[in-house]
Amino acid sequence: GQNIDQPTEMTATEGAIVQINCTYQTSGFNGLFWYQQHAGEAPTFLSYNVLDGLEEKGRFSSFLSRSKGYSYLLLKELQMKDSASYLCAVRDTNYQLIWGAGTKLIIKP
């Protein structure tokens, strides 16, 4: 079966760094996405990885290791507005997105 695992909830301090992990087992791989979703709102695109390595975009970075079926989203200089759910999604052989359940990130002052 297809499966994406990410922690249910994480807590971090404002100004700090947090890493959200995602492991996946899917039928094929055509890219991994990270989305941010605030409560009651639609997801917004953060990053896309298809090759191994680190993609940096401002305070957010995303890493991929295809051989390990593993990705992480790194958030630096955390701000209160970063409190949200972070969704990992993998596109499989059929180009269908398989979604993780999301990680709720709580930022404390």
Add this chain to the structure above:
Amino acid sequence: GAVVSQHPSRVICKSGTSVKIECRSLDFQATTMFWYRQFPKQSLMLMATSNEGSKATYEQGVEKDKFLINHASLTLSTLTVTSAHPEDSSFYICSASVTDTEAFFGQGTRLTVV
């Protein structure tokens, strides 16, 4: 980035009535749009893939006669929840892809059936 507009953002309807949700791509043509539903504290669940000019492809377990999808133009897809019941209350979201590496989402529709 590309803009996907979804309307209405919130709707409350009586049990047994039908509700139509619109999803528009404002600045690009979307041959394919996706419809998701999301229950509280759960991930997005793909309901169906909407293809312009042809029948939608529904995921297993999704009743096509209950969730009617029409993709009549390259910029508009609609989802109609027919004979809605309280268990249909959920957050419905549409999305469309502009490039291979990014998908854009509508604002979502919070449906409450009373």
